[in-house]
Amino acid sequence: MAPGATLRIMSRIEAPRDDATAATGDLVGRLLGALPADAVLTDPDVTASYAHDMASFCPAGTPAVVVLPRTVEEVQHVLRVATELRVPVVPQGARTGLSGGANAHDGWIVLSLTRMDRILEISPVDRVAVVEPGVVNATLSRAVREHGLYYPPDPSSWETCTIGGNIGTASGGLCCVKYGVTAEYVLGLDVVLADGRLMSTGRRTAKGVAGYDLTRLFVGSEGSLGIVVRAVLGLRPAPPAQLVLAAEFPSARAACDAVCAIMAGGHVPSLLELMDRTTVRAVNDLARMGLPETTEALLLAAFDTPDPAADLAAVGALCEAAGATRVVPADDPAESELLLQARRLSLTALEAVKGTTMIDDVCVPRSRLADLLDGVERVAERHRLTIGVCAHAGDGNTHPTVCFDAADPDESRRARASFDEIMALGLELGGTITGEHGVGVLKKDWLARELGPVGLEMQRAVKQTFDPLGILNPGKLF
């Protein structure tokens, strides 16, 4: 981002009230030049409701205007106006993000893509779907199922989050251990650039290496390089329904040993999830699921193979060899779905413990997973905090979730400190500060630490290349 441009933007935002009002009036007038009135919201009570996503500790302000375009041309118009007037733009989907990446600030334009929600094509032969960014993940997943196809990425918020948001944050989910993250399903994009020009990247073919892979550059860029207005997504054939096994362990380390044995043994589970005791209890408290509260760690493994029962038996044996005290395979898909529901409730349940959470997203090589979980326990003890851990264990991707009372300043301070210490530990173990939630505002100091000075400089140079005026979601990532 151009430092000069940022300074201009900031002084604009901090201008005296009268100037700001006049500027907003000008901005809204220009936007209405090519957008219908119902697509331009300015009531501060309404615009304030678009201020932030679901992350804690991330600053946000009241945007000057929320625009809800329905067409590519309308998005182009918004960007042209933003460039002319040097007003920052933050694109938003369902605002289910967990890093503040979609947060707005005073005077900004919120560009909500939720009305661009058409599924334009589903092709079983080409195994692709072409969609607008506002399509809800679950809507797409169900639509492709009707064609015998499967769109794997399944973040916890899949019933509400949008494909555009998934692309912006490169989000993951439970499926990743077998099927990978969102990035692996984005074949091509139409992107509106900072100055309003439209660029196509990638392809709708199974393969393609024509030029630099700008498609992947946009995936996970949190709206800081351009606005995705159309995506070609790769699909897979729908697999058989998965069967789930639950295994109880006397320690998190024993559960992690089982994870390593399963993966080193060449198994390909369709999910491999871990819930620690704190998480199990929180889920029981919230939803009376009847999960085993005496266990230190609950491991869920699933297979969507032709013979899932045989695969579960093999994996169950590995769990027992690693010290599992109890191994319970689900009898049928319905019982399996119940266990997955428990896992999906984890973050909501942990939020109920003390009212507020900070959800970390550290990913380590899976051989270091046990070291990470032991370390998180020490951090929790040192700071006298409850930190529940649920994890995409097969990926080494953990969500240590710090539970705290936001009204208690000291506890809040300790929560923030423990959150940071967990990231430091993740880096020390050869991991990354974010496996699937993105950097946003929450982790931008940590991004610099992970990338190092040369990496950071080149990432900033890429930002500068695509957004020389610094109007695309400035202050995120870096």
Next chain:
Amino acid sequence: MAPGATLRIMSRIEAPRDDATAATGDLVGRLLGALPADAVLTDPDVTASYAHDMASFCPAGTPAVVVLPRTVEEVQHVLRVATELRVPVVPQGARTGLSGGANAHDGWIVLSLTRMDRILEISPVDRVAVVEPGVVNATLSRAVREHGLYYPPDPSSWETCTIGGNIGTASGGLCCVKYGVTAEYVLGLDVVLADGRLMSTGRRTAKGVAGYDLTRLFVGSEGSLGIVVRAVLGLRPAPPAQLVLAAEFPSARAACDAVCAIMAGGHVPSLLELMDRTTVRAVNDLARMGLPETTEALLLAAFDTPDPAADLAAVGALCEAAGATRVVPADDPAESELLLQARRLSLTALEAVKGTTMIDDVCVPRSRLADLLDGVERVAERHRLTIGVCAHAGDGNTHPTVCFDAADPDESRRARASFDEIMALGLELGGTITGEHGVGVLKKDWLARELGPVGLEMQRAVKQTFDPLGILNPGKLF
């Protein structure tokens, strides 16, 4: 690339002989400051042998020097010297590329990475390998097999080509229909930048979204953004040995119909390859394989599933429904391997037809595959040429291979024209000019056509960001 820098470089190359000799002496002296004498080759007979890869119609010259570093520090030294003296650098692996991307010009530095050929780590738990760029694909593939692991990318040249070259060209192979291309296995990179600084990108974890995905930006960048000196590669568990089926069709269109039916039917073959009659005959002529010469198209399908015979039976039925005149499943892995060998010999066999080939690499949505093959036949008729087609049919990725006598100027002209017409047809059908071979020199005019002006401008801007002086393999891609 900076136009000014290019001009400087070009005038340097074209300088009078005495100046050029003096400049080369200076360059070699500087290189020897931190490289052992056996790593700096200047004998013109030797350096000339590093001039080009395996593509036809691509200009090349005699490099001033070939350097063969063994360490990252030595590569950094080479880049520092190149930056100071403004001498272009072309990185090379085994020079098996098919687009001229590794071609050198007079006065350039050839940076051969073949001596950096260590496998640094193989981890069955983390399912990663860490390698230097000069490791040969087959060497890595065999090494990971010993750990029960699988590195899928398998270009036809896999016995000689290097991982660094595979990364530079984002190469594919027979495996892609199930396992994807090289890009999908590159998790993290160490890259020496144009000015000699070292940058790490990506991760060695299963997931990670910290910052922009610069790893993928380097994959397929043909050495034009930086020099890959170390790669973290993702691995899979070794699948069971695959079983192959051969199906004979009375027309290419019928074979393509079978491909569409197989893919729309939700099958996941581990390969799905097509050889047209010209290719079948060429392979028989070369290697007396006894393939059926009366067929218009031979389709090879394979499965590496737990029950490949059952999968082959289902696919065989779809082939028959699409009009196959004969369906022959292999009885065992050895028979399967013979069929694959026939497929792997295709390009070599077609080269023997008239002495020289131009191998195209057009990829279309697989629903348009039949239209492409019909079009190629029309192009061959119009230009009175033999064009054999072998194809990764499951990906819609075809290699129409123009056979011609390079000593015949008119035939050569027609060969080049037909090559271009096939790319035009590919674009018209919604495809790309290159599925897996890259752009290099051969297709750079066509890249501009595929990307369009905005895409091209942004790709050039990315080049400029990473290589402001234009010393990294200039004149490739754009």
